[in-house]
Amino acid sequence: MPPKRIIIDTxxxxxxxxxxxxxxxxxxxxxxxxxxxxxxxxxxxxxxxxLAVLELAKANHIPVVAGSVVPLVQPLRASAHVHGESGxxxxxxxTPKSKPREGHxxxxxxxxxxxxxxxxxxxxxxxxxNIAMAIRKExxxxxxxxxxxxxxxxxxxxxxxxxxxxxxxxVDPHAAHIVFHSGIPITLxxxxxxxxxxxxxxxxxxxxxxxxxxxxFIRSAVETCFAHSESYGGKGCALHDPLTLATVIAPELxxxxxxxxxxxxxxxxxxxxxxxxxxxxxxKPANMRVALQARGDDFVELFLQRMETLAKTISV
Amino acid sequence: MKHILLDTxxxxxxxxxxxxxxxxxxxxxxxxxxxxxxxSLEQATTNALSxxxxxxxxxxxxxxxxxxxxxxxxxxxxxTHGNTGLGYAKLPGPxxxxxxxxxxxxxxxxxxxxxxxxxxxxxxxxxNVALAIRQEPRIVQSxxxxxxxxxxxxxxxxTTALAxxxxxADPHAAHIVYHAGIPTTLVPLDxxxxxxxxxxxxxxxxxxxxxxxxxxxxxxxxxMEFHDEYQGVQGCVINDPLALALTFxxxxxxxxxxxxxxxxxxxxxxxxxxxDFYNYNKKPANMKVALGVRPRDFIELFLExxxxxxxxxxxxxxxxxxxxxxxxx
Numbered sequence: 057m058p059p060k061r062i063i064i065d066t067x068x069x070x071x072x073x074x075x076x077x078x079x080x081x082x083x084x085x086x087x088x089x090x091x092x093x094x095x096x097x098x099x100x101x102x103x104x105x106x107l108a109v110l111e112l113a114k115a116n117h118i119p120v121v122a123g124s125v126v127p128l129v130q131p132l133r134a135s136a137h138v139h140g141e142s143g144x145x146x147x148x149x150x151t152p153k154s155k156p157r158e159g160h161x162x163x164x165x166x167x168x169x170x171x172x173x174x175x176x177x178x179x180x181x182x183x184x185x186n187i188a189m190a191i192r193k194e195x196x197x198x199x200x201x202x203x204x205x206x207x208x209x210x211x212x213x214x215x216x217x218x219x220x221x222x223x224x225x226x227v228d229p230h231a232a233h234i235v236f237h238s239g240i241p242i243t244l245x246x247x248x249x250x251x252x253x254x255x256x257x258x259x260x261x262x263x264x265x266x267x268x269x270x271x272x273f274i275r276s277a278v279e280t281c282f283a284h285s286e287s288y289g290g291k292g293c294a295l296h297d298p299l300t301l302a303t304v305i306a307p308e309l310x311x312x313x314x315x316x317x318x319x320x321x322x323x324x325x326x327x328x329x330x331x332x333x334x335x336x337x338x339x340k341p342a343n344m345r346v347a348l349q350a351r352g353d354d355f356v357e358l359f360l361q362r363m364e365t366l367a368k369t370i371s372v
Numbered sequence: 373m374k375h376i377l378l379d380t381x382x383x384x385x386x387x388x389x390x391x392x393x394x395x396x397x398x399x400x401x402x403x404x405x406x407x408x409x410x411x412s413l414e415q416a417t418t419n420a421l422s423x424x425x426x427x428x429x430x431x432x433x434x435x436x437x438x439x440x441x442x443x444x445x446x447x448x449x450x451x452t453h454g455n456t457g458l459g460y461a462k463l464p465g466p467x468x469x470x471x472x473x474x475x476x477x478x479x480x481x482x483x484x485x486x487x488x489x490x491x492x493x494x495x496x497x498x499x500n501v502a503l504a505i506r507q508e509p510r511i512v513q514s515x516x517x518x519x520x521x522x523x524x525x526x527x528x529x530x531t532t533a534l535a536x537x538x539x540x541a542d543p544h545a546a547h548i549v550y551h552a553g554i555p556t557t558l559v560p561l562d563x564x565x566x567x568x569x570x571x572x573x574x575x576x577x578x579x580x581x582x583x584x585x586x587x588x589x590x591x592x593x594x595x596m597e598f599h600d601e602y603q604g605v606q607g608c609v610i611n612d613p614l615a616l617a618l619t620f621x622x623x624x625x626x627x628x629x630x631x632x633x634x635x636x637x638x639x640x641x642x643x644x645x646x647x648d649f650y651n652y653n654k655k656p657a658n659m660k661v662a663l664g665v666r667p668r669d670f671i672e673l674f675l676e677x678x679x680x681x682x683x684x685x686x687x688x689x690x691x692x693x694x695x696x697x698x699x700x701x
């Protein structure tokens with residue numbers, strides 16, 4: 057089978073960076089581009105980080121295109137306390153030598169998708185602002201995207217930014233509403249499953265047996281994540297964004313359910329909450345496949361193996 | 373001369389605003405961006421091109437923008453503007469075509485190429501303007517002024533009990549635009565509903581027998597029936613031309629600086645525009661709101677300019693006609 061061609065729409069972000077590395081380490085995937093958005097960090101930092109991580113992995117031939125500066129309607133919200141000031145924990149990657157491509161991510165996504173209808177999958181792992189804007193700007197976009205695999209939402213799980221809402225969706229709930237109802241085939245990877253995939257100190261120690269910029273980067277990236285996790289009694293750093301790639305490299309690890317999912321954007325205490333219509337109360341058809349169970353330990357093992365392989369090829 | 377871009381969904385009163393722009397020597401109409409609203413995007417585009425042809429102004433570029441509101445489902449207004457968007461008027465299909473460029477990109481390019489020069493008059497739902505702001509935030513600093521026809525501050529709504537059509541059709545876009553930081557003037561129903569075009573006014577225009585005056589009569593006849601049937605208004609309210617007129621005749625209205633917000637919470641007040649007259653929220657004013665108007669001064673100005681435009685078009689048509697006759701001899 058030829059590798060699956062994907063564009064990752066991203067706000068790196070610790071686990072975003074780990075998702076790029078996993079994509080680059082996976083022969084089942086051809087990473088075609090990164091489009092950036094505000095979210096974990098500002099757009100400027102997100103774009104810089106995307107370029108820096110690609111350089112670290114010697115993959116700076118992959119284009120990076122900068123996108124939305126602020127969410128559609130809600131105010132900007134960047135989360136330094138989780139992802140560190142740089143956005144990638146305590147890691148200090150050198151300033152990238154490469155530059156983002158000219159133009160706006162929204163136009164880049166439209167152009168790429170319309171040039172090859174139903175060929176490209178988009179993996180949004182940040183707030184959905186860019187994707188929503190592309191849908192509204194070009195009505196043909198939704199029909200030409202092969203699929204969206206979205207990291208976002210908390211369907212039955214509790215939220216990670218409010219008691220109910222997950223960060224990516226909460227940052228731009230209006231964009232999520234547009235995307236969820238766009239008709240594009242969607243797979244949702246919510247906190248329900250990403251919270252099962254925890255990277256722990258023991259895993260970092262194992263990776264560090266290989267002396268490589270990759271393993272050292274991963275260690276410094278996840279340090280703040282470990283500290284944040286400990287602060288609320290968690291066990292490790294959830295591999296939220298990398299888990300989207302399991303839909304390609306290890307789909308057997310996920311249990312998907314066809315479900316009608318909507319998002320609250322009415323501005324009350326449930327703002328940004330994603331909810332599934334499990335009993336068909338709305339009488340409306342499913343609009344996505346939702347991962348509700350995952351074999352988390354198996355995914356972490358797969359992630360580690362791929363990182364080890366990648367680290368061995370990049371040892372300087 | 374003021375450089376004007378018009379974001380519009382023609383629409384009966386939109387078409388009158390386009391004609392008023394063409395009839396006004398104080399301003400230069402540099403282009404139209406089209407948005408969904410009174411009628412579908414496709415129909416609005418056809419209408420815009422046809423109206424420009426009617427007025428011998430096909431050199432003005434028309435760029436097609438957004439088909440759907442940002443978050444809300446599509447809302448069109450055939451009961452107000454008729455199935456074609458132009459009431460009973462039937463214009464020939466346009467020979468010209470719209471620009472290839474997207475309406476949002478057109479706005480961005482024109483605004484960025486003349487920083488501090490361009491006045492944008494937005495007389496439809498604000499989807500194009502909002503998307504342009506989100507795609508190119510620098511247009512906020514580059515726009516000279518934004519004049520919006522929309523909202524109902526201390527006036528009843530014309531779409532729900534509380535909400536005005538343009539704002540209700542895309543309240544999230546309105547929210548984006550209101551809080552963007554552009555120097556903004558709002559022209560709400562509070563003032564536009566004072567500006568009623570009467571049958572007597574239309575009869576006066578029809579004393580000039582011209583394609584333009586006949587178009588205005590046919591378009592507004594439908595509009596008058598709507599206003600009579602739904603709102604008990606004798607005549608029709610011409611909202612959009614008032615917003616356009618304020619680009620060169622700001623003295624037609626009285627204004628108040630106000631913090632204005634729009635309800636996007638999805639309850640019964642969805643799309644309601646709220647003026648914080650007593651500054652309960654302790655926020656600075658984000659726009660100038662027209663709250664008083666001299667309606668007959670405006671209607672008189674509108675009628676005079678339509679008469680002049682009709683005469684100008686007819687004299688051009690006659691010249692072309694004479695030329696054609698001479699050629700065929």
